[in-house]
Amino acid sequence: MEEDSNEELYAAFCRSLSKPVGERFFDEDELVDIFDYAGDRGDEYVRMEVLFCGARLYPESEKLAERRAILYSSLDETDSLTKYLSDNPSRQSMIWDLIRLASQVDDKAKIEEALEYIFAQYDDFSDEEIIWLIKIAKENDCYDWLKASAGRIRSKISYMPTFLYDMSIAAEENSDLDTEIKCLEELVEIEPFSDAYWAILVRAYSKAGREDDARQAFDYAKALASDNDAAAMYLVESALMYAPYLIKDTLEVLAGFVANSPDEFKYVESMSALYLAAQNRKFAVDTLLSFFERHPDNADCLVRLLSLNVKDPKELISRHYEVCGPDALEVESLVELSTTLLGLNALDALKALVDVVLENTPQLFPAFASAYAEALFAKGLYEDCFTVLSAMPDPVETFSNIFTDVGPVMLYLMCAVKTGRKEEALAFADKVRPLFEGIMKGTPVAMRALGYAVLKLIAEIRRLYDSNVAPSLAKDYFDPLKYSKFS
Secondary structure, three states: OHHHHHHHHHHHHHHHOOOOHHHOOOOHHHHHHHHHHHHHHOOHHHHHHHHHHHHHHOOOOHHHHHHHHHHHHOOOOOHHHHHHHHHOOOOOOHHHHHHHHHHHOOOHHHHHHHHHHHHHHOOOEOHHHHHHHHHHHHHOOOHHHHHHOHHHHHOOEOOHHHHHHHHHHHHHHOOOHHHHHHHHHHHHHHOOOOHHHHHHHHHHHHHOOOHHHHHHHHHHHHHHOOOOHHHHHHHHHHHHHOOHHHHHHHHHHHHHHHHHOOOOHHHHHHHHHHHHHOOOHHHHHHHHHHHHHHOOOOHHHHHHHHHOOOOOHHHHHHHHHHHHOOOOOOHHHHHHHHHHHHHOOOHHHHHHHHHHHHHHOOOOOHHHHHHHHHHHHHOOOHHHHHHHHHOOOOHHHHOOOHHHHHHHHHHHHHHHHHOOOHHHHHHHHHHHHHHHHHHOOOOOHHHHHHHHHHHHHHHHHHHHHHOOOOHHHHHHHOOOOOOOOOO
16 A cells, blocks of 8 residues: 555655665655655654755755745744745746645635636646645635535546545535545545544544444454554544444454553543443543553643542652652643643542642642632632632732632632631722722623622621621531532
């Protein structure tokens, strides 16, 4: 198969990179194929090394000059591409024309006109030209033109799989499931021994609710599957998102990948997710724990375990920090993780996480402290929650974003009441009330609603104290946020 040939070429070129430059010998077409294959793999390093090698061996190569334009077009900034196109005004080919079109025209109607013009100039389309034609049409909302032109495009193609595959992706991105399935069905007829194509077809059938067809396609994919990572992930996606009836069979496929690559976390994570979907939480947890025992440095595995609210989370977190050091998890990761755990009601895991962080870092940053305080409050640890909130920056002096700062304000007020701190509660209420009264003027409805919530809570607190309710009763029964065991 062409894919196997390109894989061998790519591997040979990668091996050559550790040898002296003078020992790298590849012909022009081989370098072009390696560049295109590396692009499919997202390997920018190899793509650049191919161009360096090509500049030495074939400085006048038109095909490699096109690939330089392709590389520049993939960069985040546009100056390099603009300058390269400007320095090569006379170069002409279908790829040059398409790249110029993509960089210079942004009107949909004009792009379709230009595509028609370019289409008429060339009689035979190479694989890379087909890829670029579909790419430009997709990125400029010209799918209708692409679909209407499919028959004409076919007439200029010698190798159909590239067109069918890219067309199926374009159809998927435009929610055209019928066209996606037709392209994939034709694709597996042409390439019947491609497990990846069968796996993608499984996903398409699953999305369409065609269970019998999905099962049959799955059987083909499973029979062909060996070590094709992409095919395995397509099957996992199908089972998790569209076809629960395939979970058991997909677990059997993944078991082979885990056996062959026990240290590859994505296979272990996928198996755990499938077990969860099959309502087998024990196996889901045990699969992750087994991996974590061998790889306590793997932060992704730790996060997945914490998200499942496992027993003895502090032991796992401490082990991770012991192996990775005090900066094991970055600030952004901690904030994201704490928010996730809070949303999943994994409060024990969140408290354990913060406890270990505090053992390694003496101070909590505000976003993390806020999530920690909410977890403490939800667990009824009001004294601890009040201590954390008291150490946070003054809300009146630092107030910048009501959507993130309103939570600690309300929790502070609630904790002051629930810990019998009447004077602190009233003093803080008097301090923040003018701020939230001001929010009720000249702001969007969402902000006014949050401001109203704080002012409503302040009013409830004043009503509570005016009623002379015993402070001991307030701890359990004063619960306007509906957090307590009685709500």
